[in-house]
Amino acid sequence: MTTINGAAQATTIESASTSPPQSNPNSAGALKNEFITLMVAQIENQDPLNPTDGTEYVAQLAQFSQVESSENLVQLMQANTTMLDNLQVLSTAALVDKTVTVKSDQLIASSSSRHQGYLDLTLSSNNVTIELIDAVGNVKALPLGAHPAGRVDYAFDADNLGLNGVYQMRVQLDQGQEYQPAIYQQGKVQQVTTPLVGGTSQIDVTGVGQVAFYDVAAFAQ
CATH class of the missing domain: 2.60.40.4070 (Immunoglobulin-like)
Structure with missing residues (x-):
């Protein structure tokens, strides 16, 4: 909890961009990249006389893309919430002595x-x-x-x-x-x-x- 007692007193505000991003091996993006790597390896090593149907690959890749889009949307909402919190701190701090x-x-x-x-x-x-x-x-x-x-x-x-x-x-x-x-x-x-x-x-x-x-x-x- 931050307490502001006077107009001259300042407070440090940290935003979502303050700390460097941490890679998550279980994120949708990382899993999609791993899936693509495995898919390419399987295609390269498949039996030319009995090729694998690519429809299933496309469907799975589309699912990964949907999950990745959902994760990006959640991250954007979290960043917006942090920004709004910081704006509220700045606006309320300016009220002291008013x-x-x-x-x-x-x-x-x-x-x-x-x-x-x-x-x-x-x-x-x-x-x-x-x-x-x-x-x-x-x-x-x-x-x-x-x-x-x-x-x-x-x-x-x-x-x-x-x-x-x-x-x-x-x-x-x-x-x-x-x-x-x-x-x-x-x-x-x-x-x-x-x-x-x-x-x-x-x-x-x-x-x-x-x-x-x-x-x-x-x-x-």
């Missing part, structure tokens, strides 16, 4: 922190209220009033609401509207963590915590 908007209902508050973002309402509501629930179930309410469907911006200071710690964000709407609108928060990227094998990169966002790279909804300077 402000992003992420989709998350977790909020981490401190006495001096300021939080802002927006909700995505599917339907209009006469009563839009953000509820902040702490670990023991205490609720802090942030009324936003009536809003039509679409984006609803919010901003608040943790000190004004007496917030300190980790909270789950929940939205209360008009009676009968049971769905939960998507919650988006803005924050600065403090750290990027990339997995060694597979998976998506994780970013640590101020006021939100760690989220997956694909949860980033917008980028800003």
